[in-house]
Structure formats: C-alpha cells, structure tokens
Amino acid sequence: xxxxxxxxxxxxxxxxxxxxxxxxxxxxxxxxxxxxxxxxxxxxxxxxxxxxxxxxxxxxxxxxxxxxxxxxxxxxxxxxxxxxxxxxxxxxxxxxxxxxxxxxxxxxxxxxxxxxxxxxxxxxxxxxxxxxxxxxxxxxxxxxxxxxxxxxxxxxxxxxxxxxxxxxxxxxxxxxxxxxxxxxxxxxxxxxxxxxxxxxxxxxxxxxxxxxxxxxxxxxxxxxxxxxxxxxxxxxxxxxxxxxxxxxxxxxxxxxxxxxxxxxxxxxxxxxxxxxxxxxxxxxxxxxxxxxxxxxxxxxxxxxxxxxxxxxxxxxxxxxxxxxxxxxxxxxxxxxxxxxxxxxxxxxxxxxxxxxxx
Amino acid sequence: xxxxxxxxxxxxxxxxxxxxxxxxxxxxxxxxxxxxxxxxxxxxxxxxxxxxxxxxxxxxxxxxxxxxxxxxxxxxxxxxxxxxxxxxxxxxxxxxxxxxxxxxxxxxxxxxxxxxxxxxxxxxxxxxxxxxxxxxxxxxxxxxxxxxxxxxxxxxxxxxxxxxxxxxxxxxxxxxxxxxxxxxxxxxxxxxxxxxxxxxxxxxxxxxxxxxxxxxxxxxxxxxxxxxxxxxxxxxxxxxxxxxxxxxxxxxxxxxxxxxxxxxxxxxxxxxxxxxxxxxxxxxxxxxxxxxxxxxxxxxxxxxxxxxxxxxxxxxxxxxxxxxxxxxxxxxxxxxxxxxxxxxxxxxxxxxxxxxxxxxxxxxxxxxxxxxxxxxxxxxxxxxxxxxxxxxxxxxxxxxxxxxxxxxxxxxxxxxxxxxxxxxxxxxxxxxxxxxxxxxxxxxxxxxxxxxxxxxxxxxxxxxxxxxxxxxxxxxxxxxxxxxxxxxxxxxxxxxxxxxxxxxxxxxxxxxxxxxxxxxxxxxxxxxxxxxxxxxxxxxxxxxxxxxx
Numbered sequence: 049x050x051x052x053x054x055x056x057x058x059x060x061x062x063x064x065x066x067x068x069x070x071x072x073x074x075x076x077x078x079x080x081x082x083x084x085x086x087x088x089x090x091x092x093x094x095x096x097x098x099x100x101x102x103x104x105x106x107x108x109x110x111x112x113x114x115x116x117x118x119x120x121x122x123x124x125x126x127x128x129x130x131x132x133x134x135x136x137x138x139x140x141x142x143x144x145x146x147x148x149x150x151x152x153x154x155x156x157x158x159x160x161x162x163x164x165x166x167x168x169x170x171x172x173x174x175x176x177x178x179x180x181x182x183x184x185x186x187x188x189x190x191x192x193x194x195x196x197x198x199x200x201x202x203x204x205x206x207x208x209x210x211x212x213x214x215x216x217x218x219x220x221x222x223x224x225x226x227x228x229x230x231x232x233x234x235x236x237x238x239x240x241x242x243x244x245x246x247x248x249x250x251x252x253x254x255x256x257x258x259x260x261x262x263x264x265x266x267x268x269x270x271x272x273x274x275x276x277x278x279x280x281x282x283x284x285x286x287x288x289x290x291x292x293x294x295x296x297x298x299x300x301x302x303x304x305x306x307x308x309x310x311x312x313x314x315x316x317x318x319x320x321x322x323x324x325x326x327x328x329x330x331x332x333x334x335x336x337x338x339x340x341x342x343x344x345x346x347x348x349x350x351x352x353x354x355x356x357x358x359x360x361x362x363x364x365x366x367x368x369x370x371x372x373x374x375x376x377x378x379x380x381x382x383x384x385x386x387x388x389x390x391x392x393x394x395x396x397x398x399x400x401x402x403x404x405x406x
Numbered sequence: 407x408x409x410x411x412x413x414x415x416x417x418x419x420x421x422x423x424x425x426x427x428x429x430x431x432x433x434x435x436x437x438x439x440x441x442x443x444x445x446x447x448x449x450x451x452x453x454x455x456x457x458x459x460x461x462x463x464x465x466x467x468x469x470x471x472x473x474x475x476x477x478x479x480x481x482x483x484x485x486x487x488x489x490x491x492x493x494x495x496x497x498x499x500x501x502x503x504x505x506x507x508x509x510x511x512x513x514x515x516x517x518x519x520x521x522x523x524x525x526x527x528x529x530x531x532x533x534x535x536x537x538x539x540x541x542x543x544x545x546x547x548x549x550x551x552x553x554x555x556x557x558x559x560x561x562x563x564x565x566x567x568x569x570x571x572x573x574x575x576x577x578x579x580x581x582x583x584x585x586x587x588x589x590x591x592x593x594x595x596x597x598x599x600x601x602x603x604x605x606x607x608x609x610x611x612x613x614x615x616x617x618x619x620x621x622x623x624x625x626x627x628x629x630x631x632x633x634x635x636x637x638x639x640x641x642x643x644x645x646x647x648x649x650x651x652x653x654x655x656x657x658x659x660x661x662x663x664x665x666x667x668x669x670x671x672x673x674x675x676x677x678x679x680x681x682x683x684x685x686x687x688x689x690x691x692x693x694x695x696x697x698x699x700x701x702x703x704x705x706x707x708x709x710x711x712x713x714x715x716x717x718x719x720x721x722x723x724x725x726x727x728x729x730x731x732x733x734x735x736x737x738x739x740x741x742x743x744x745x746x747x748x749x750x751x752x753x754x755x756x757x758x759x760x761x762x763x764x765x766x767x768x769x770x771x772x773x774x775x776x777x778x779x780x781x782x783x784x785x786x787x788x789x790x791x792x793x794x795x796x797x798x799x800x801x802x803x804x805x806x807x808x809x810x811x812x813x814x815x816x817x818x819x820x821x822x823x824x825x826x827x828x829x830x831x832x833x834x835x836x837x838x839x840x841x842x843x844x845x846x847x848x849x850x851x852x853x854x855x856x857x858x859x860x861x862x863x864x865x866x867x868x869x870x871x872x873x874x875x876x877x878x879x880x881x882x883x884x885x886x887x888x889x890x891x892x893x894x895x896x897x898x899x900x901x902x903x904x905x906x907x908x909x910x911x912x913x914x915x916x917x918x919x920x921x922x923x924x925x926x927x928x929x930x931x932x933x934x935x936x937x938x939x940x941x942x943x944x945x946x947x948x949x950x951x952x953x954x955x
Binding site: 094100101120121122123124125126127128129131132135136139140141155226227228230233261262263264265266267268269272273275276277278288296297299300302303393394397398401402406 | 451454458459520524525526530531540543547549550627628629630632636639640642643644645646647648726727789792793796797800803804820823824902903905906907908914918919921922923926
C-alpha cells in the first residue's frame with residue numbers, strides 16, 4: 049500500500065517535470081530548429097538587449113516584415129546579460145547583444161563574448177569613430193551628456209565646461225543623479241582619461257560639495273528639480289529633454305521648455321558622448337541574419353526611425369536628424385576611444401565613492 | 407553522534423523523506439553555489455569595497471530595517487487589535503482593506519509616489535496651478551530615507567497585521583476576557599497582554615517584513631538609499647566584479663539566516679497556550695463616540711495612503727496612456743503571467759506539502775535546519791539567485807548533452823536553460839518558503855495526536871496523510887498557494903533574467919517602462935498586476951472568514 053502511494057507521487061512529479069521540460073522544448077525548438085537551418089534567407093535572430101525602448105521593438109517588427117526573419121529577444125540589464133553569455137559559453141543561443149554605454153560595450157568585449165563584425169555594408173553605415181577598434185561592437189546611436197540650466201536664472205555665458213561645475217559659484221546649485229548611474233560613471237571615466245586621475249578625483253569632490261541635494265531619481269527628476277528651483281544646473285542626457293518636450297504631459301513640457309541645453313567644453317575637449325551599440329556574439333549561430341539586422345539598424349531608414357523615437361543622435365551620417373536635434377545645432381564632441389570609458393569605469397566608480405557621491 | 411543520526415535515519419527512512427531530501431538538495435544547490443562565494447577568492451575590488459562601502463551599506467540597511475520593522479509593527483498590531491477586539495463603523499470593510507496593499511509591489515508604489523509628489527506630479531500641480539502656491543520642495547521629498555520607510559511601512563504592514571490578527575482572533579480570548587473582567591484599562595490590556603501574548607505572531611510578521619526590506623532593490627535604488635542589496639548591484643554593475651558581489655550576497659545571506667534562527671528562538675521561548683484547546687473567539691466590544699471616530703479615521707488614513715491613493719493615481723495614468731500602451735500583445739502578457747504563476751504555485755505547494763510532511767514525521771534538529779535551509783532562496787536578492795540557478799541549469803544541460811544529441815536536438819544545445827523550466831525552478835527556490843511556512847504552520851496547529859492515532863490504527867504514513875491530514879490542511883494549503891501566487895506575480899529580477907526568448911510578463915512590461923522613466927506608461931501593466939493581487943487577496947480573505955465562522 050505504502051509503496052503504491054509513493055510510486056504514485058513519484059509518477060506525478062515525473063509527469064510534472066516532463067510537462068515542464070516539454071514546455072521548454074517546444075519553446076526553444078521553435079527558435080532552435082529554424083535557427084539551426086537558418087543559413088538561408090529566412091529564419092531567426094536571437095537578441096540579448098539591455099535597451100528597452102518601444103522603438104527598438106518597432107524596428108525589430110519592421111525588420112521582420114521586410115525580411116521574414118524572426119527576431120527573438122531577451123531583455124535584462126547589460127551586466128546580467130553578459131554574465132549569462134559568459135556562463136552559457138559556446139552553447140549560448142544569443143546572436144546579438146545590444147546595450148547602451150561604451151563602458152559596458154567594452155566590458156562585453158573584454159569578457160570575450162563578442163566577435164569582430166566584418167561587413168563592408170555596416171562599415172559604410174557607421175564611421176570608424178563609432179566602432180570598436182576591432183569592430184567587436186558597432187555604434188547604433190549616440191547620446192550627449194550636457195548641462196541643462198534654468199533659462200530664467202542662468203545665462204549660457206556663465207557656463208563653459210564640466211570642470212567649471214566644480215567651482216565655488218555653483219555651490220548648492222548643482223543637480224545630478226547617483227554615482228551608480230552608468231552615464232555618470234562614463235563621464236567621470238572620460239575626465240580621468242582627459243585630465244588624469246587626480247584632477248578627476250578633485251573634480252568629483254568639488255561637484256559633491258556643490259550638490260543642491262543628495263542625488264536621487266533619474267535624469268528627468270533633475271530637470272524637474274530645476275523647474276522647482278531646488279537647483280540651477282543639472283548634468284543630464286539630451287534625449288531626456290527631447291522626450292520631455294514631446295511628452296503628452298503639459299507640465300513636463302513646461303519643465304522642459306524652461307530648460308536651456310548647453311553643450312560644454314566646446315572650446316576645449318568637446319562634449320561627452322555616450323554610445324548605444326550592438327555586438328555579434330562569439331558563438332552566434334545565426335550569423336548571417338544577425339548581420340542583416342545590424343545592417344538594417346544602422347542603415348539610413350533604421351537610423352531615422354531610431355532617432356525619431358528616442359531623440360538620440362544617429363551614427364549614420366546619411367540619416368536625417370529630427371527637428372529638435374537640428375535646432376540644437378552641431379557641436380564638438382570628445383574624441384576619446386569609447387573603450388577608455390570601460391577601461392576607467394572601475395577607477396571612476398571608486399573615486400566617486402571616495403568623494404562621497406552617493 | 408553519527409551513529410545515532412544514522413540510526414534515526416534508518417528508522418524513519420521512507421519515501422517521503424527520500425523525496426523531500428532530494429527536493430531539498432536540488433532547491434539548495436543555487437543557494438549553496440552563492441554561499442561558497444564567502445570562502446571563494448575575493449574579487450579584485452574587495453579591499454576597496456570593504457574600506458569605503460561596507461560599513462555604510464550595513465548601517466543604512468540596519469537603519470532602514472529597524473525603522474520599517476518598528477513602524478510596521480506599530481501600525482500592523484494596532485490595526486489588528488482594533489479590528490479583532492472592537493466593533494466600530496466600517497470595521498468589516500476596513501479589516502479587508504488592510505490586506506490590499508499586499509497586492510501592490512513596493513517598487514511600483516515607490517515610482518507612483520515619487521512621480522505623484524514630484525514637481526510635475528498631481529499634488530504639486532494642483533497646489534501650484536490651482537492655488538498658485540510656490541512650494542518648498544523639501545516638503546515633497548519622498549525620495550529619501552524617510553520616504554523609503556514610508557513606502558515599506560505602508561506596503562508591508564499587512565504581513566504583521568495578518569499574522570497578529572489571526573492570532574488575536576483565535577487564541578487570545580481567554581487572556582483578554584480575563585483582563586477585561588479584572589477591569590483593566592484597554593491601553594493596559596494592549597501593552598501588557600496583547601503585545602506579549604502575540605509576540606510570536608508579531609515576530610513572524612516582522613521577520614517577513616525585514617526580509618522583504620533587505621532584499622528590495624527597486625525602492626532603495628530609485629530613492630537613492632545605499633542598502634546592502636544596492637551595494638551588491640553597484641559592485642556587480644559598476645565594478646563588473648561579480649565575485650565581490652557574490653561575496654556581499656553571501657554575507658547578506660548569513661545575516662538573514664541568522665535572523666531566521668533568532669526568529670525561531672524568539673518564537674520558541676515564549677509560547678502561550680490557550681487554557682482550553684477550543685478557546686472561544688474573542689468577543690468584540692462596541693466603540694462609540696470619540697474612540698469610534700478615531701478608529702475609523704486612523705483606519706481610513708492608512709487605507710488611503712496604502713491603497714486608494716496609489717491605485718487612483720495609477721488608474722488616472724492608465725486612462726491617460728491606455729491608447730498608447732494597450733496592444734495585441736497584452737492578452738498574451740496576461741496569459742503568460744497567469745500560466746507561469748499558476749504553474750509555479752502548483753510546484754511550490756507540491757514540494758511544500760511533501761517537505762512539511764517529512765519534517766513532521768521526523769522532527770529533529772537536523773530536519774529543522776533542513777527546513778530552514780529550504781527557505782534560503784527567499785533570503786537572496788533575485789538577480790544574485792538567478793546566477794546560482796543559471797549555473798545549476800547549465801551544468802545540468804552539459805551533463806545531459808549526450809541525451810540531447812541522441813534525441814536529435816543537436817550538439818551543445820541548451821535545452822533546459824533556455825526553457826521556461828529554469829524560470830519555474832527559480833520561482834520554486836525563491837518562494838518555496840512562503841508555501842512551506844503556511845503548510846508548516848497548518849501542520850503545527852493540527853498537532854500530532856491525530857496522525858499518531860491513525861498510525862496506531864495501522865494506517866501507513868501515506869494513507870494517514872491522504873485520509874486524515876490533507877483534508878484538514880486544506881485551508882493552510884490554499885493560504886500558501888494564494889500567498890505564493892501573489893509573490894510570483896510581483897516578482898521581477900528572476901523573471902527578467904531567466905525567462906526564455908520573447909517571454910514577457912506584466913511585471914517585466916511594467917519594469918520596461920518604469921526603467922525608461924516612463925512611469926505613466928507603466929500604469930496599465932502595474933494595475934493589472936495589482937488586480938491579480940486583489941483577486942488573490944480577496945480569496946484569501948474569504949477563506950479566512952469561512953475558516954473563522
């Protein structure tokens with residue numbers, strides 16, 4: 049009697065696990081089988097992405113209708129996805145890896161999960177300065193980290209460089225988000241490369257001393273704090289201003305309209321740029337399809353779609369800029385190798401911690 | 407010692423213990439994997455972390471936990487006492503409404519309050535545009551330590567409330583009636599009788615709150631609080647040092663396991679038994695006049711802050727963004743969410759029942775420790791746990807590679823680790839303790855007399871279980887199922903990282919919008935999560951009432 053029940057339970061558990069792995073089977077074989085036979089023009093491409101914009105999804109959709117290639121995606125934060133690819137090794141199902149920030153792209157490269165992209169068509173789309181030195185990743189769009197200021201309290205003449213934000217005159221007036229934010233880490237990394245570690249550390253301390261309040265919230269929250277009068281200047285990415293100006297929320301539009309956008313360091317080292325990029329995974333099983341998707345996303349049409357949806361700057365010079373970006377006009381950018389942002393990321397985080405940048 | 411253990415083992419060895427032993431071992435693998443990090447080689451940044459960050463993280467976490475626990479106990483117990491011992495207008499509705507905040511994931515509440523109180527948010531907008539007031543921003547600064555304490559208190563106090571209330575209603579009558587007969591002042595009764603006798607229930611609820619706070623990432627990160635968990639992520643994502651991050655996680659886990667043991671000890675030492683086994687339920691006294699008004703007011707303020715206001719705000723945003731957000735994939739999102747949650751709950755409860763059964767037939771220090779170990783998954787930040795789960799599944803896939811090839815799936819393929827099975831496994835590891843605790847508590851209430859009688863009559867353990875115990879455990883099973891369902895619906899980091907391609911849930915969708923600072927667009931998926939939560943909470947409430955009457 050006893051044995052019978054135990055056997056019954058064991059059978060139920062086996063059944064359950066078979067159903068479960070059965071589910072899994074269906075799920076992965078849908079991608080898998082097509083993927084394995086995907087050397088032709090139809091098939092799949094599997095994307096690990098740390099970008100979560102609806103516009104990216106819309107682009108995948110468009111690509112699907114144009115080519116018949118199905119795009120599968122897994123989202124997550126970049127570091128988690130890289131860790132996953134590292135652990136999956138050559139068994140990984142990922143073909144492409146998309147993320148924001150040059151530092152992370154470099155981290156992916158250093159982690160050995162990418163391989164060089166060799167495609168003249170893609171090189172024609174994306175100038176060399178927006179590609180990894182070994183072409184292990186290709187830029188998709190750039191984002192400028194600028195100084196936003198209260199139009200009614202600050203004149204552009206008072207602003208000059210990132211470095212100047214650490215000066216006495218901005219005491220109690222500066223807003224920026226926390227040091228755990230990648231954009232800030234990369235900005236500091238760029239200053240380490242340009243001015244040296246000691247100067248960067250001094251700068252971070254100066255900036256912390258000028259904080260209008262402890263760092264909190266995201267870039268939009270800094271913009272709102274300017275409108276509220278908590279502070280006068282904020283370090284933020286341009287595309288947030290763009291998105292707020294086009295918000296359906298009249299109050300957000302009002303906040304953004306009160307902001308001036310200043311591109312710093314025009315006379316010196318140029319405005320800090322960050323980059324969104326895409327890499328081909330080392331063990332990609334659908335390489336041809338993957339390259340087609342990269343080509344599509346960096347092509348003129350793809351780039352216009354992307355930047356119109358996100359207000360980032362296109363990497364393809366042939367792409368038409370959204371009106372707003374045209375209004376801001378051309379500006380000089382840092383000419384750093386994006387790999388440096390990754391190289392100095394750790395140093396940057398450390399010295400921000402030391403400076404007490406929360 | 408070993409011989410004694412072995413003898414005990416041989417005597418009690420049977421199918422139940424075998425299955426739960428194997429289950430426990432499997433469920434433990436990811437935690438053990440992470441736990442070994444504490445002895446592993448420290449990452450290159452360990453020195454820096456230890457010198458500049460560790461103390462800060464520990465202190466901030468401690469401050470947060472202490473404040474939140476103190477406040478949740480204050481709010482939870484006083485509400486439990488009010489609704490259990492007094493009759494006042496709206497009591498029925500309020501006593502139900504106090505559970506509703508459980509349906510709202512704290513990180514969504516944090517985003518909602520953060521935006522609502524921001525410069526462009528509803529509150530300031532009304533004051534500014536309606537009344538022309540120019541306001542000091544400091545009054546609205548919810549994104550701070552105080553703000554985090556507020557959010558956690560408002561959305562976690564139901565844990566304490568639920569446990570304290572069910573204890574008071576069922577087990578406290580004799581003490582309280584006696585104190586009342588002796589003519590003690592109600593305040594005296596509350597402080598000198600209610601608090602001490604419900605200590606076990608309070609500690610139980612408060613420790614759940616403490617675990618939730620320690621594991622939280624969403625609220626702390628958004629509000630800029632440097633907690634231990636935020637530190638783990640900063641080490642991983644900011645320094646790319648996963649070894650150090652795992653080490654931090656292992657340290658956090660040790661603290662939490664310590665808390666578990668402390669909780670056990672606190673609950674063990676003081677146990678109040680009702681004089682008679684079937685003590686009558688507590689008689690509620692009628693409140694009139696000022697006390698009645700005060701009770702209604704207090705209750706309503708809590709319900710407004712912890713449920714009505716955030717849900718109203720989310721609803722307003724959802725109406726506003728509905729057209730942009732709703733699309734064909736939404737029904738699929740809901741379907742995915744329901745399917746995976748139900749599957750996870752089924753598995754969790756199955757394992758919980760087997761484990762609880764084994765535990766109760768062979769109660770010893772050894773099995774007690776084993777049962778606590780089973781709950782270890784609950785003590786780890788989701789994203790860190792996911793690394794452990796991934797490691798287990800990858801090695802499983804590698805060892806099954808031969809079979810895959812034989813089945814014609816191709817060489818070097820990832821089958822299990824690209825499937826939904828991995829995500830389900832992770833849910834089980836993480837939330838097993840929720841289901842297990844409910845079943846365990848149910849069994850503890852049953853006592854052993856019944857099963858012993860059945861065994862003496864010659865029924866096997868299995869038959870005893872199906873014939874006698876399972877029907878009596880029905881309530882506990884449903885409670886466990888509902889609570890774990892709610893947890894799984896709200897879960898984010900595991901789902902985000904371990905799901906198969908193109909598999910989205912309401913939670914990942916809401917996260918996607920919120921992480922892009924588009925909280926208004928996140929309102930619709932958030933509301934759907936809350937709706938699922940409310941349905942489960944209502945079921946839970948109905949069940950409790952039926953059990954009570």
